[in-house]
Amino acid sequence: MKILGLSFFYHDAAACLVIDGVPVAMSEEERFSRIKHDSEFPKLAVKFVLEQAGLKPEDLDVVVFYEKPFFKLDRIMRSALTTFPLAPRVFVESIKSLFTKKIWVRQIISEELGVPAEKIFFSGHHYSHMASSFFCSPYEKAAILTIDGVGEWATTSLGVGDGTKIDVLKEIRYPHSLGLLYSAFTEFLGFEVNEGEYKVMGMAPYGTPKYVDRVRKLLRVNPDASFELNLEYFAYHLSHNRSCSKKFFELFGPPRDRASHFFTRTSGWPSYFGEKPGPGEYEKLAEQQEYYADVAASVQAVLEECVVGLANQLHKETGLTRLCLAGGVALNSVANWKIVAQTPFKEIFVQPAAGDAGGALGAAMALEMVQPNAKRSYTMMHASYGKAFTSAEIEETLKAEGMAFTRASSETDLIEQVTTALEGGKVIGWFHGRFEWGPRALGNRSILADPRRTEMKDIVNTTIKFREPYRPFAPSVLAENAEEYFEMPNAMNHHPARFMLFVAQVRADKHSVIPAVTHVDGTARPQLVFAEDTPRYYKLIKRFGEKTGVPVLLDTSFNLKGEPIVTSPKDALNTFMKSGMDLLVLEDYLVWHP
Amino acid sequence: MPFSDLWTTFKAGYKRFEKIMHAFGNVVSAVFLMIFYYTVFALFAIPFRLSRKKNAIPSSFEKPHATFGTPEAFREEF
Numbered sequence: 001m002k003i004l005g006l007s008f009f010y011h012d013a014a015a016c017l018v019i020d021g022v023p024v025a026m027s028e029e030e031r032f033s034r035i036k037h038d039s040e041f042p043k044l045a046v047k048f049v050l051e052q053a054g055l056k057p058e059d060l061d062v063v064v065f066y067e068k069p070f071f072k073l074d075r076i077m078r079s080a081l082t083t084f085p086l087a088p089r090v091f092v093e094s095i096k097s098l099f100t101k102k103i104w105v106r107q108i109i110s111e112e113l114g115v116p117a118e119k120i121f122f123s124g125h126h127y128s129h130m131a132s133s134f135f136c137s138p139y140e141k142a143a144i145l146t147i148d149g150v151g152e153w154a155t156t157s158l159g160v161g162d163g164t165k166i167d168v169l170k171e172i173r174y175p176h177s178l179g180l181l182y183s184a185f186t187e188f189l190g191f192e193v194n195e196g197e198y199k200v201m202g203m204a205p206y207g208t209p210k211y212v213d214r215v216r217k218l219l220r221v222n223p224d225a226s227f228e229l230n231l232e233y234f235a236y237h238l239s240h241n242r243s244c245s246k247k248f249f250e251l252f253g254p255p256r257d258r259a260s261h262f263f264t265r266t267s268g269w270p271s272y273f274g275e276k277p278g279p280g281e282y283e284k285l286a287e288q289q290e291y292y293a294d295v296a297a298s299v300q301a302v303l304e305e306c307v308v309g310l311a312n313q314l315h316k317e318t319g320l321t322r323l324c325l326a327g328g329v330a331l332n333s334v335a336n337w338k339i340v341a342q343t344p345f346k347e348i349f350v351q352p353a354a355g356d357a358g359g360a361l362g363a364a365m366a367l368e369m370v371q372p373n374a375k376r377s378y379t380m381m382h383a384s385y386g387k388a389f390t391s392a393e394i395e396e397t398l399k400a401e402g403m404a405f406t407r408a409s410s411e412t413d414l415i416e417q418v419t420t421a422l423e424g425g426k427v428i429g430w431f432h433g434r435f436e437w438g439p440r441a442l443g444n445r446s447i448l449a450d451p452r453r454t455e456m457k458d459i460v461n462t463t464i465k466f467r468e469p470y471r472p473f474a475p476s477v478l479a480e481n482a483e484e485y486f487e488m489p490n491a492m493n494h495h496p497a498r499f500m501l502f503v504a505q506v507r508a509d510k511h512s513v514i515p516a517v518t519h520v521d522g523t524a525r526p527q528l529v530f531a532e533d534t535p536r537y538y539k540l541i542k543r544f545g546e547k548t549g550v551p552v553l554l555d556t557s558f559n560l561k562g563e564p565i566v567t568s569p570k571d572a573l574n575t576f577m578k579s580g581m582d583l584l585v586l587e588d589y590l591v592w593h594p
Numbered sequence: 595m596p597f598s599d600l601w602t603t604f605k606a607g608y609k610r611f612e613k614i615m616h617a618f619g620n621v622v623s624a625v626f627l628m629i630f631y632y633t634v635f636a637l638f639a640i641p642f643r644l645s646r647k648k649n650a651i652p653s654s655f656e657k658p659h660a661t662f663g664t665p666e667a668f669r670e671e672f
Contacts, residue, residue, distance in 0.1 A: 064668065068660070068670065068671055068672055069671050069672075070671045070672030071659070071660065071671075071672045073672075074672065080635070080639070081635075081638060081639045081642040081643065082642070082643065084631075084635070084636065084639030084640070084642075084643055085631075085632065085636070085639070088628055088631050088632070091627065091631050091635070092624050092627040092628055092631065095627055096623060096624075096627065103671075104601055104605075105671070106671060107601040107602075107605075121668040121669060122668060122669075122670060122671050123662070123668060124660060124662045124667075127662040127663065152659070153659050154658070154659070157658070158655075165663060166662070166663055167663075168658040168662060168663075169658075170655040170656060170657060170658070171655065171656055171657075171658050171659070172654075172655060172656070173656055173659075222654055224654065224655065226654040226655045228654070366662075366663070366668075367668055369663075370663060370664060370665050370668065371665075
C-alpha cells in the first residue's frame with residue numbers, strides 16, 4: 001500500500017511516503033523551499049518523495065494528514081469562548097486563518113495533488129506523534145509518552161503500543177502544556193518561540209538552577225504527575241505573539257533584550273562581539289546575562305522533573321521498561337537522558353523528527369497499521385531519507401559556478417585527503433548521500449572539524465556559523481568507542497544516540513581530549529555512528545581515529561545561522577562561499593576555499 | 595450540497611470578496627470580525643464563561659478526547 005503522510009499549516013511542514021509499511025522518502029518542506037520552519041503545503045517535499053519512488057499522485061492509495069482540522073477548530077472556538085472578551089485579536093486572526101485556509105485541508109490536498117477527496121484521511125495530532133515513534137521503534141511492546149506545545153487539544157499523552165496497536169490511556173489538555181511553558185521562557189530569554197527552545201537548553205548549563213522555586217509557582221504538579229499551569233503568568237491563550245503576562249515579568253523581571261550579547265564569565269567575551277567593555281561595565285553585563293542563564297537552568301530543571309515524573313507514572317501504570325517518546329519536548333536531549341538515568345525505563349526510542357514534521361511519518365505509519373493483516377517490518381536505524389545528488393549533477397553545479405575542483409580517485413583517496421585536512425585544523429563542509437530527516441545533521445550534510453582543538457569551537461562559531469558563543473557542538477563517535485568517551489553504559493543499545501538525542505557526561509579523563517565538543521558542564525550530545533548505516537561517514541571517523549587516536553569528529557549542521565540545512569550542491573556551495581570553511585567535499589569532489 | 599461543492603462555492607465567493615476589497619480586505623474583514631466578536635459571539639461567550647466558572651478547565655489527566663486507531667476514525671476530520 002502506498003501512503004503519503006503530510007503535516008503542514010502550523011510549523012515544519014513535511015511529507016513522508018510509506019510503501020508497504022516502510023518509509024522510503026521523507027523531508028521537511030524547508031529543505032527545498034529554503035524558508036526556515038516553512039509551514040505551507042509541502043509541494044516541493046511531496047514532489048521529491050514521489051519522484052524518489054517513481055510515483056505520480058494518482059498512484060497513491062491514500063493520503064493522510066497528521067491531525068484533525070475540525071477538532072482543532074473546536075479547541076480554538078472553545079478557547080475563544082473561555083477567554084472572552086480578553087482576546088479579540090486572537091479570535092479575529094484565528095477565524096481568518098482557519099476559515100480561509102486551515103480547515104479546508106481535505107480540499108486543499110485534493111486540489112494540490114489531484115487526488116479524489118475520498119482518498120484523503122486524517123489522524124490525530126498526538127496519535128501521529130505516538131505512531132511516529134512506536135511504529136519506527138524496534139519494540140514489540142512499549143509505553144509511549146508524547147509531550148509538545150499543543151495538538152488539537154492534547155498537550156501530553158500517555159499510551160501503550162503493542163504490535164500494530166496503540167492504546168492512548170490518558171492525556172492532559174490545552175492550556176496546560178509543558179511545551180508552552182518552555183516556550184514562554186524561550187520568549188523571556190530573548191529567543192524566537194518554536195525556534196529558540198534548543199538555545200535555552202544550550203544556555204542552561206551556564207547557569208545554576210537558583211530559581212526553581214519561582215518556576216514552580218507557575219505550575220502545580222499533582223501526585224500522579226499530571227500538572228496544571230497557573231494561567232495568570234501566561235499570555236499565549238490571549239495573544240498570538242506573546243507568551244508571558246505582566247505577572248510573569250513581575251516575578252522574573254524584564255525579559256532579556258534580544259539584541260543583547262549573551263555571555264557569562266565562563267563563556268567569556270568572544271572577539272566577534274566587538275570591543276570588550278571596560279571592567280566595570282563587563283561585570284555588570286555578565287551579571288545580567290548570568291541571571292538569565294540561571295533562569296534557563298531553572299526552567300530546564302523543572303521540565304526535567306516533570307518529564308521524569310510523567311515517565312515514572314507511566315511505568316507505574318504499565319509495568320513496561322521500554323519507552324517511546326515523541327513531540328517537540330522529545331527533542332530536549334538533556335531530559336531524554338534523565339529518563340534513562342532516573343526512571344525504570346532503561347531503553348527509550350525517539351525518532352529524529354520528533355516535532356510536528358514527524359507527524360507526517362506517524363500519520364502514514366498509523367494508517368498502515370490499521371489495514372487488514374498489517375504487520376510491522378521496519379525499524380528506523382538511520383535518518384538518511386532525503387534527496388541524494390549524482391556526480392553529474394554536482395559536476396554541473398561546480399562548472400556552472402566556475403569553481404576550481406578536484407575529484408578523488410577513490411573513496412580511500414577521498415578519506416585520506418579529508419582526514420589529513422581535519423588533522424591539520426581545517427574546517428570541512430561534508431555533503432554525502434541522502435540528506436537527513438529531522439533537524440540534526442548526522443554526517444550527510446555536516447560541517448566537520450577536529451574536536452581535539454579547543455579553539456575549534458570558537459572558530460566554527462565565529463567564522464563559519466556566526467552564532468552565539470555558548471552553543472555547543474556535538475561529537476560523532478564510532479559506536480564501538482562511545483563508552484570510552486561518554487558515561488553511557490550500553491551505549492550501542494541506546495537508539496536516540498544514533499540521532500543525537502541524548503546528552504551524556506563526557507568521561508572526566510576525556511574532557512581535555514575532546515574539548516571542542518565538551519560543553520561547559522562537562523556534557524556532550526554524541527552521535528553514535530554505525531558502519532552498516534552510514535558507511536562512508538564511519539570510514540572517515542575510523543581513519544581519523546587511526547591517525548590521531550581519537551575516533552571522534554566535531555559535527556555541526558551544514559548551514560548558516562537562521563538558515564535551513566543545505567539540500568543541494570548549489571546550497572552547499574553558497575553556504576561554503578559565505579563562510580570561512582576551508583574545504584568543501586561534495587561526494588567525491590573537493591573544493592578548496594579560494 | 596456535498597462538502598467539496600461547498601468549498602468550491604465558498605472559495606469562489608471569498609476570492610471575489612478578496613478581489614473587491616484588495617488592499618482594504620484585511621481591515622474590513624478584521625473590523626467585521628471584531629464587531630461579530632463583541633455582538634453575536636458575546637451572546638454565546640458570556641453564558642459559556644459564567645458556566646465555566648463553576649467548572650474550571652480540567653487540570654489533571656483526562657480520558658482521550660477521541661477514538662483513534664480504527665479505520666473509521668481516520669475518515670473523520672473531527
